[in-house]
Amino acid sequence: xxxxxxxxxxxxxxxxxxxxxxxxxxxxxxxxxxxxxxxxxxxxxxxxxxxxxxxxxxxxxxxxxxxxxxxxxxxxxxxxxxxxxxxxxxxxxxxxxxxxxxxxxxxxxxxxxxxxxxxxxxxxxxxxxxxxxxxxxxxxxxxxxxxxxxxxxxxxxxxxxxxxxxxxxxxxxxxxxxxxxxxxxxxxxxxxxxxxxxxxxxxxxxxxxxxxxxxxxxxxxxxxxxxxxxxxxxxxxxxxxxxxxxxxxxxxxxxxxxxxxxxxxxxxxxxxxxxxxxxxxxxxxxxxxxxxxxxxxxxxxxxxxxxxxxxxxxxxxxxxxxxxxxxxxxxxxxxxxxxxxxxxxxxxxxxxxxxxxxxxxxxxxxxxxxxxxxxxxxxxxxxxxxxxxxxxxxxxxxxxxxxxxxxxxxxxxxx
Amino acid sequence: xxxxxxxxxxxxxxxxxxxxxxxxxxxxxxxxxxxxxxxxxxxxxxxxxxxxxxxxxxxxxxxxxxxxxxxxxxxxxxxxxxxxxxxxxxxxxxxxxxxxxxxxxxxxxxxxxxxxxxxxxxxxxxxxxxxxxxxxxxxxxxxxxxxxxxxxxxxxxxxxxxxxxxxxxxxxxxxxxxxxxxxxxxxxxxxxxxxxxxxxxxxxxxxxxxxxxxxxxxxxxxxxxxxxxxxxxxxxxxxxxxxxxxxxxxxxxxxxxxxxxxxxxxxxxxxxxxxx
Numbered sequence: 001x002x003x004x005x006x007x008x009x010x011x012x013x014x015x016x017x018x019x020x021x022x023x024x025x026x027x028x029x030x031x032x033x034x035x036x037x038x039x040x041x042x043x044x045x046x047x048x049x050x051x052x053x054x055x056x057x058x059x060x061x062x063x064x065x066x067x068x069x070x071x072x073x074x075x076x077x078x079x080x081x082x083x084x085x086x087x088x089x090x091x092x093x094x095x096x097x098x099x100x101x102x103x104x105x106x107x108x109x110x111x112x113x114x115x116x117x118x119x120x121x122x123x124x125x126x127x128x129x130x131x132x133x134x135x136x137x138x139x140x141x142x143x144x145x146x147x148x149x150x151x152x153x154x155x156x157x158x159x160x161x162x163x164x165x166x167x168x169x170x171x172x173x174x175x176x177x178x179x180x181x182x183x184x185x186x187x188x189x190x191x192x193x194x195x196x197x198x199x200x201x202x203x204x205x206x207x208x209x210x211x212x213x214x215x216x217x218x219x220x221x222x223x224x225x226x227x228x229x230x231x232x233x234x235x236x237x238x239x240x241x242x243x244x245x246x247x248x249x250x251x252x253x254x255x256x257x258x259x260x261x262x263x264x265x266x267x268x269x270x271x272x273x274x275x276x277x278x279x280x281x282x283x284x285x286x287x288x289x290x291x292x293x294x295x296x297x298x299x300x301x302x303x304x305x306x307x308x309x310x311x312x313x314x315x316x317x318x319x320x321x322x323x324x325x326x327x328x329x330x331x332x333x334x335x336x337x338x339x340x341x342x343x344x345x346x347x348x349x350x351x352x353x354x355x356x357x358x359x360x361x362x363x364x365x366x367x368x369x370x371x372x373x374x375x376x377x378x379x380x381x382x383x384x385x386x387x388x389x390x391x392x393x394x395x396x397x398x399x400x401x402x403x404x405x406x407x408x409x410x411x412x413x414x415x
Numbered sequence: 416x417x418x419x420x421x422x423x424x425x426x427x428x429x430x431x432x433x434x435x436x437x438x439x440x441x442x443x444x445x446x447x448x449x450x451x452x453x454x455x456x457x458x459x460x461x462x463x464x465x466x467x468x469x470x471x472x473x474x475x476x477x478x479x480x481x482x483x484x485x486x487x488x489x490x491x492x493x494x495x496x497x498x499x500x501x502x503x504x505x506x507x508x509x510x511x512x513x514x515x516x517x518x519x520x521x522x523x524x525x526x527x528x529x530x531x532x533x534x535x536x537x538x539x540x541x542x543x544x545x546x547x548x549x550x551x552x553x554x555x556x557x558x559x560x561x562x563x564x565x566x567x568x569x570x571x572x573x574x575x576x577x578x579x580x581x582x583x584x585x586x587x588x589x590x591x592x593x594x595x596x597x598x599x600x601x602x603x604x605x606x607x608x609x610x611x612x613x614x615x616x617x618x619x620x621x622x623x624x625x626x627x628x629x630x631x632x633x634x635x636x637x638x639x640x641x642x643x644x645x646x647x648x649x650x651x652x653x654x655x656x657x658x659x660x661x662x663x664x665x666x667x668x669x670x671x672x673x674x675x676x677x678x679x680x681x682x683x684x685x686x687x688x689x690x691x
Binding site: 038039077080081083084090091094235239240243244246247250254257258259260261262263264265266270271273361411414 | 458485486491555556557559560561562567573574577578579581582653654655656659660661663664665667668671672674675678679681682685686689690691
């Protein structure tokens with residue numbers, strides 16, 4: 001926490017309040033004074049974008065919940081009712097649905113920035129792990145939210161994904177019945193998913209608070225990866241970064257609005273405009289785009305390994321692909337944080353980015369032929385990057401010389 | 416600096432990949448679709464009231480004997496941005512229908528503009544019995560539930576141009592491509608062959624030339640024209656607030672663009688004295 005406070009109560013009331021609940025002092029220290037490296041670039045603004053997106057999703061979600069009916073006989077029609085009969089319902093519903101995509105788009109930028117600049121390294125391991133927890137919660141929330149309109153893709157997505165739990169030996173079946181409230185996806189499933197979909201965003205908000213707390217202990221990293229050495233390296237959060245973040249948030253809202261107002265359905269799947277029907281299976285069951293890389297890795301494992309069935313193997317790989325993010329701070333032993341000073345790291349990093357996008361593409365393709373082979377290669381590289389590339393690079397790579405301080409780096413850049 | 420150079424590349428690639436999922440929607444195996452020019456296409460598109468009225472006429476005289484539209488209320492036909500029939504016309508239209516209501520003494524009443532479009536069949540079983548075992552789908556959101564499969568990277572182009580009319584194109588191509596089954600293609604009992612689907616289908620060709628009489632216009636009375644009009648009408652049913660949405664969208668985009676510019680200028684001013 002920023003120790004030396006610059007807050008001085010200006011009158012008796014403020015002083016009285018400050019001695020009892022230093023809320024204004026806290027705000028001054030953390031929303032205004034919070035010193036941030038002056039060289040952080042626009043990739044650092046996506047944290048603010050994400051905070052705003054969480055608020056957008058919660059507000060639109062609360063309004064939608066006022067009009068939505070979580071019952072399998074009524075859910076589909078109630079979403080249509082929102083689109084047609086609720087004032088501006090088409091826009092509120094569109095904002096919420098497109099908002100999920102924009103939220104994930106921003107979170108991927110945020111995470112890839114962290115991976116490039118080594119944001120997970122000491123002393124920010126807890127900050128990074130909390131971020132991974134938020135990402136997991138986001139995926140669970142988005143998945144359950146997608147079930148609520150009770151279209152074909154809602155129903156079959158829920159069926160496929162919840163069925164994964166049966167791969168777990170012994171406890172798999174009981175977990176499945178508990179999760180979906182019966183033996184098949186049905187009204188109890190819809191009810192508990194609605195309840196949890198309403199609950200999880202507030203848990204996300206709580207973890208976000210921890211995430212920001214963990215950020216405010218060591219402070220922001222920066223593109224050089226050199227820690228702040230003196231106050232000459234930093235600027236107060238307000239007005240410098242509040243203004244920069246606000247600018248980016250507004251820019252981010254432009255493509256967001258483009259989708260909401262001109263193409264609200266283009267990111268979704270046409271099949272979800274067909275009411276759920278347990279007797280008709282869609283030709284291709286695909287999750288939303290933001291879950292596709294993980295779906296591709298799930299389907300890449302189509303072979304048994306000893307006593308581990310292909311199904312269980314796929315589930316382990318899929319969950320493992322996210323759990324592994326939590327231990328990168330200890331896999332990447334390189335003392336240099338920023339990828340900018342790591343010549344060997346860079347090509348592997350960009351290959352990782354391209355590989356992730358390839359997996360995203362493959363997740364939407366049918367699980368056959370060349371797509372499966374590519375999925376296996378992609379999965380192998382995804383894990384290889386964390387388990388082999390990062391640890392080995394840490395030993396063999398000779399990083400470029402680091403600037404002596406952030407101020408020095410800025411001076412060099414502006415020469 | 417390296418990352419900055421890559422900004423646009425990354426955004427472009429991610430944006431392309433975003434739309435891989437919709438690209439898989441409703442793949443058809445038959446002959447390729449001929450995309451139509453729709454008045455409601457693109458960011459400036461609005462519905463053509465006359466076309467919607469003609470489309471309604473096709474729906475009313477042909478389709479509605481088997482297909483319902485349960486999300487549509489009679490009043491919707493008088494709302495701005497739609498077929499815009501007069502209130503009196505809508506009232507008269509509603510009066511042609513009877514609503515079954517066991518709560519009433521007579522068990523039924525005449526429909527009013529506030530009522531939903533009544534389903535032609537009371538139950539699914541009844542509908543299947545009357546249609547060779549097939550269930551005629553409800554029309555309310557059918558134009559959204561059908562789409563044309565676009566391959567990467569064309570789906571990216573669709574996102575940039577806001578192409579949302581895949582459903583209307585799908586329905587049009589479906590309606591105009593009934594023909595005799597090619598040699599060697601097996602279709603089921605009582606089915607007709609549709610070249611767009613590339614399979615047989617339980618509905619026989621619903622349209623033929625001069626089937627519907629358009630009053631007081633010189634619009635051609637052809638299958639193609641009917642198909643186009645009814646596809647547009649079905650698209651309106653699936654997205655009745657399209658015009659209102661786009662209008663607000665323009666205001667929002669203009670507002671955001673100006674605000675972004677102002678934000679940028681303020682930001683630049685604040686940062687002016689700082690080397691960073």
